[in-house]
Amino acid sequence: MIAAAPLSLADALRAIADDPFATVIAGGTDLMVQINAGRRPVTSLVSLRNVAELKGWSTESGNLRIGAGCSYSELERPDFAAIMPALAQAARTVGSPQIRNAGTIGGNLATASPAGDTLPVLVALDAQLEIASSSATRSIAISDFLVGPKQTDLRQGELIVAISVPVLRGAQEFLKVGTRNAMVISVASVAVLADLDAQGVRIGLGTVGPTVLRGARAEAWTRSNIDWDSNRVVGNLDEFVALVRSDSHPIDDHRSTKRYRSHAIGICARRALQRVFP
Ligand SMILES: Cc1cc2nc3c(=O)[nH]c(=O)nc-3n(C[C@H](O)[C@H](O)[C@H](O)COP(=O)(O)OP(=O)(O)OC[C@H]3O[C@@H](n4cnc5c(N)ncnc54)[C@H](O)[C@@H]3O)c2cc1C
Numbered sequence: 001m002i003a004a005a006p007l008s009l010a011d012a013l014r015a016i017a018d019d020p021f022a023t024v025i026a027g028g029t030d031l032m033v034q035i036n037a038g039r040r041p042v043t044s045l046v047s048l049r050n051v052a053e054l055k056g057w058s059t060e061s062g063n064l065r066i067g068a069g070c071s072y073s074e075l076e077r078p079d080f081a082a083i084m085p086a087l088a089q090a091a092r093t094v095g096s097p098q099i100r101n102a103g104t105i106g107g108n109l110a111t112a113s114p115a116g117d118t119l120p121v122l123v124a125l126d127a128q129l130e131i132a133s134s135s136a137t138r139s140i141a142i143s144d145f146l147v148g149p150k151q152t153d154l155r156q157g158e159l160i161v162a163i164s165v166p167v168l169r170g171a172q173e174f175l176k177v178g179t180r181n182a183m184v185i186s187v188a189s190v191a192v193l194a195d196l197d198a199q200g201v202r203i204g205l206g207t208v209g210p211t212v213l214r215g216a217r218a219e220a221w222t223r224s225n226i227d228w229d230s231n232r233v234v235g236n237l238d239e240f241v242a243l244v245r246s247d248s249h250p251i252d253d254h255r256s257t258k259r260y261r262s263h264a265i266g267i268c269a270r271r272a273l274q275r276v277f278p
Helices: 009-018 031-036 072-076 084-094 099-101 103-110 119-124 218-223 238-248 258-276
Strands: 003-004 024-027 044-047 058-062 063-067 127-130 135-139 146-148 161-168 174-176 188-195 200-206
Touching: 009 044, 024 258, 031 161, 058 188, 063 099, 063 103, 063 188, 072 084, 072 099, 084 188, 099 103, 103 161, 119 174, 119 188, 135 161, 188 258, 200 218, 200 238, 200 258, 238 258
Parallel strands: 003 044, 024 044
Antiparallel strands: 058 063, 063 161, 127 135, 127 161, 174 188, 188 200
């Protein structure tokens, strides 16, 4: 098997332009599972591991820019958690330490599983993705990028370079439910982020639809049921839970049932909102 390990983004993009059959590998935590199971035939690999432009994160003018090659271990660290606590919490729940050292946020996006743990936070924040090919760059909203279960708008020869999200003032929470406490893919997950400046709440719902969903009805409820002076929920939380459930579209599959997912997403969202507005 031919393998390339470019050091720069330009070299990585050239490598995948020159070889349309090349498979891109970042941490390999999704890809190797597919290869080992014989579900993804591979003739050549382009490794993103050493590509300088995909590494690290930075803040500028109220925005956070995260390189697609950032690992979960990097996102868990206290300096990152101080800026984006919900994404740090989501990163902390992914797999084992080994998976978190290898797995990247770019790989989570490209895999586009409705159970991808970073995605509810990124959807709640209306993340913008920076995509590049050897001939062009473009920016796309995450809601347009995630087009279906494990389906994205990524085209031949393109790489995800970085993710941009606004830095919000306010508490944040990410919660997930799985079939056990750790090392588990979620059967329901939720991100609840307060935006004190906009006096609103942003909600992302994972594993309860074909892609990660925005809790639009539940968000609308928070606008008139939170006292923004005292930071307290003043409305009836049962109404909030019912709206979260109506925002979600769970299905039965090998991991769980539609009924349990609908129950779990309501409980998680209620708990997350109570933690954000204690
Ligand atoms: C034991 C185990 C436990 C896991 N637990 C969880 C969990 O709890 N939560 C969770 O969300 N996920 C989990 N996963 C899945 C996986 O770890 C994540 O989805 C991870 O983010 C994938 O990133 P990666 O860098 O390893 O991607 P890779 O496996 O290297 O690549 C995955 C796909 O993305 C493409 N790709 C990667 N980077 C880019 C890029 N920059 N641009 C374009 N395409 C790209 C690859 O070509 C490939 O198609 C688990 C996996 C394992 C094996």
